[in-house]
Amino acid sequence: MSLPRIAIDAMGGDEGVRTMIEGAALARRRHDRFKFLLVGDGTRIKAALETHPGMSGASEILHCDDVVAGDELPSRALRRAKTTSMGLAVDAVKRGEAGAAVSAGNTGALMAMSKLALRTMPGLDRPALAALLPTLGDNDVVMLDLGANRECDARNLVQFAVMGAAYSRIVTGRERPRVRLLNIGTEENKGTEDIQAAYDQLRAADNLAMNFEGYTEADKINRGECDVVVCDGFSGNIALKAIEGAARFVTDLLRQAFTSSIRSKVGFLVSRPATELLKHHLDPNNHNGAVFLGLNGVVVKSHGSANAKGVANAVEVAARLLEDDITNRIANDLGKIDTQGFNGK
Amino acid sequence: MSLPRIAIDAMGGDEGVRTMIEGAALARRRHDRFKFLLVGDGTRIKAALETHPGMSGASEILHCDDVVAGDELPSRALRRAKTTSMGLAVDAVKRGEAGAAVSAGNTGALMAMSKLALRTMPGLDRPALAALLPTLGDNDVVMLDLGANRECDARNLVQFAVMGAAYSRIVTGRERPRVRLLNIGTEENKGTEDIQAAYDQLRAADNLAMNFEGYTEADKINRGECDVVVCDGFSGNIALKAIEGAARFVTDLLRQAFTSSIRSKVGFLVSRPATELLKHHLDPNNHNGAVFLGLNGVVVKSHGSANAKGVANAVEVAARLLEDDITNRIANDLGKIDTQGFNGK
Missing domain, CATH: 3.40.718.10 (Isopropylmalate Dehydrogenase)
Known part of the structure; x- marks a missing residue:
């Protein structure tokens, strides 16, 4: 083609x-x-x-x-x-x-x-902004929404889960990406009513192309334990920036520490391959390509x-979304939610 | 005494x-x-x-x-x-x-x-959970609320600012700690209506024991550019955990990288003082003592x-809060808000 x-x-x-x-x-x-x-x-x-x-x-x-x-x-x-x-x-x-x-x-x-x-x-209420974040696992994790929608209801979150799974399938190759809702605890009674309702709907839906695995917390986003993290745009923006800031904080501390003594400087030079590997993992150019899903x-x-290199990655993401015909994939999955009656409130 | x-x-x-x-x-x-x-x-x-x-x-x-x-x-x-x-x-x-x-x-x-x-x-609507986070600056930053209140209105946020400033004064010794509201951008039109209303109220209040310096974003929390970060409990919990998770992610990557080659291992040993310093900064035991403010x-x-060591820090935080008579300090500052008429909605 x-x-x-x-x-x-x-x-x-x-x-x-x-x-x-x-x-x-x-x-x-x-x-x-x-x-x-x-x-x-x-x-x-x-x-x-x-x-x-x-x-x-x-x-x-x-x-x-x-x-x-x-x-x-x-x-x-x-x-x-x-x-x-x-x-x-x-x-x-x-x-x-x-x-x-x-x-x-x-x-x-x-x-x-x-x-x-x-x-x-x-069939979709609102598009979302999704990005790829690095993990300790083999694949990047898809997180959405990251700021397109400040406040979201349960129906928005369920639709984001469908769209995030479609994107993750392209990134990971998994037919059923592991999806979790971002919350402030993993117990069933945690979070807002909208998050709990989205949980119930995703738990009940068994014909969607994903494995819904419940809640996750913000300290687990980079663990590689799930493929898609779903949240409202305000929380997602806070989490994304907190992760960026903390990663920079640690590397800044490390740089200070490594330049604080001759001995550390020597150590730094000897272990250069290690710090290059770290830089590779954290370099946003290797995870470039935030996507507006749902248009x-x-x-x-x-x-x-x-x-x-970052621009090239973004171009390749665009090409893979086209090859995978993501718009139709999402439309198809959204239709399955409708069939189950979850799309009405 | x-x-x-x-x-x-x-x-x-x-x-x-x-x-x-x-x-x-x-x-x-x-x-x-x-x-x-x-x-x-x-x-x-x-x-x-x-x-x-x-x-x-x-x-x-x-x-x-x-x-x-x-x-x-x-x-x-x-x-x-x-x-x-x-x-x-x-x-x-x-x-x-x-x-x-x-x-x-x-x-x-x-x-x-x-x-x-x-x-x-x-005179206070809701207590809040506040914690100390490490920064690149000389002092820890106070962040609140961290989960006591899932959703907060403008009045809650203004009161949290007052309480956070009282706590920060103990931590930093500053008579007028630098206070910012957590938001998803620094422009005046960003964020929810409640956040914008809290911004207006704090901007207009000039007799509070703080310097209100506007919005901050989650990637700046650890920069040491402000002393108090104010947010609702849901966002604060997300930000806190995202920071913890990202810091652990980077140090895990670093550990992997340092053990991936003999050369890196040697470098790691030589630069041990540097990694110890990093550990010291990130060790939660050095920033222990989350506080329920407003009771x-x-x-x-x-x-x-x-x-x-962490428990000892928590005990010392309790002692400093008592010495500084934080409950009366907060009551006094809340009274000043009332006088200015900001406590009505």
């Missing part, structure tokens, strides 16, 4: 046009069937393409002058959806000129533009500070 | 009677004015006291047979408040036979018993797995 081309917002992200183009080129060196629609300043895109000769034949450029700023309010950016590189990349998916869009720009603006242009899938189209958010 | 004695639930915690008594003895070696009411199995307490000769003269034993189990439902434990070591330790505070209680037992049960026996302070009496929760 031929893969639809991928629209790249060449102007988003802190690292600029060259990094976005280099990332796309890197992804294409791994999979030469990738084709791109590169959206943004045509002159700068052409200049960036010069160092990647293989890319020209696989790319079309869609020129525009306008760019969404990193700190711009989503409501403001939304008004310029038809003139900005981000808006036009998403619009290309809507018009069928691309199968997926990848942007490293303003997350809130990308979410707002994607929702407006692509609309929420039939009529695939949109992948690359980290604002991702390097070319 | 003579310090009121401290009631110790000798039976709570995973490490048993000997660790609780050893912790109390350790605290007393640092401050010989500490006196104790030791609550639990008299025979085992006496046996544990034999190895700490200085303790006998400073301790009274209150015997009881009943113990709250670690996994017991709080509602069930509450019925045995008058017969368990935990319940009797809290009751001693209520009856004025001790100034503070320290327990390493079941957190939910301790909270329920403390609320029932000591009651919430006048008519001082109750300190020691980590279930705390060692003697």
Whole structure:
């Protein structure tokens, strides 16, 4: 099957046009069937393409002058959806000129533009933002929602579980990913009424493509004991950032400690391979590709500070979502919930 | 001034009677004015006291047979408040036979018993659970609420800020601790309506003993940029556990990495002082002493797995809260909010 081309917002992200183009080129060196629609300043895109000769034949450029700023309010950016590189990349998916869009720009603006242009899938109440986090296990864990929905009811959480499982299947290869709800305890009486109701519904549903394994707590997210962690957007955002901050805290402490004495410095040099391995595991570029799930189209958010390898990972995530036809998979699973009557409150 | 004695639930915690008594003895070696009411199995307490000769003269034993189990439902434990070591330790505070209680037992049960026996302070809606977290700065940061209140309104959050600042003053010595609200962004339009309303109220209050510095995000908690982080109990529990889990994740990765090659092993041995320093910073025993703030009496929760040093820290936290007369300090500050009319919704 031929893969639809991928629209790249060449102007988003802190690292600029060259990094976005280099990332796309890197992804294409791994999979030469990738084709791109590169959206943004045509002159700068052409200049960036010069160092990647293989890319020209696989790319079309869609020129525009306008760019969404990193700190711009989503409501403001939304008004310029038809003139900005981000808006036009998403619009290309809507018009069928691309199968997926990848942007490293303003997350809130990308979410707002994607929702407006692509609309929420039939049968789904709200899309969600899902990301991959590193674990001690063999696979990354999918966590959602991460901020698209501040408050969520039981029905939202059940739908997030279905979408997260569909994403995890692509990441892990498991037909029935292990799904858990994030809570502040593992006993049945813990958490809000909405979380408890979502628990009951997922426990009762036996025809979904997942193994629902109950609650998990935030200290278990990185253990690799489950494949999908489901939560409301506020809690998910708090958990994600707390994990990022704590990992940086520990590595900062470690750096301080290693530079505090000559003996430690020598130890540090000798054990360099160990600290490189640590860096590899924690480097967000190796886990790049946050995804808006539940829209009529695939949109992948690359980290604002991702390097070319990170962008390449985001492009590959977009391609795998297309290959796996995630939108139809989710629609199919959502239908199964409906059949069981769980979709009414 | 003579310090009121401290009631110790000798039976709570995973490490048993000997660790609780050893912790109390350790605290007393640092401050010989500490006196104790030791609550639990008299025979085992006496046996544990034999190895700490200085303790006998400073301790009274209150015997009881009943113990709250670690996994017991709080509602069930509450019925045995008058017969368990935990319940009797809290009751001693209520009856004025001790100034503070320290327990390493079941957190939910301790909270329920403390609320029932000591009651919430006048002028306060809800007590909160506060803990100390390590930072890159000179002082630990106070975070609250950590699970006592699943959902909180603006008024709760403002009151938590007042209580957290009073606790932080003891920890940091600052007359005006730097206080921030936990949110999912730092822009004014981020977060729930309750968080935004709490922001407005704290911003407008200029006679409170704190510097309110706006929002913070979960990745900044350990940076040492503020002294108090205020949040609802659900988010706080998620953030606290996410930080614990991520710190363990990184140190587990590090351990794996350091044992993956001979060269790394040698490096690890040479740099032992560095990894010891890391361990020191992350060891929860060095940050032990979660506190129930807002009750008519001082109750300190020691980590279930705390060692003697951790228990000693919890005892010292209890003593400092008494010395600083935290209950009156909080009452005084809550009164200032009332005066400004912020206490009405």
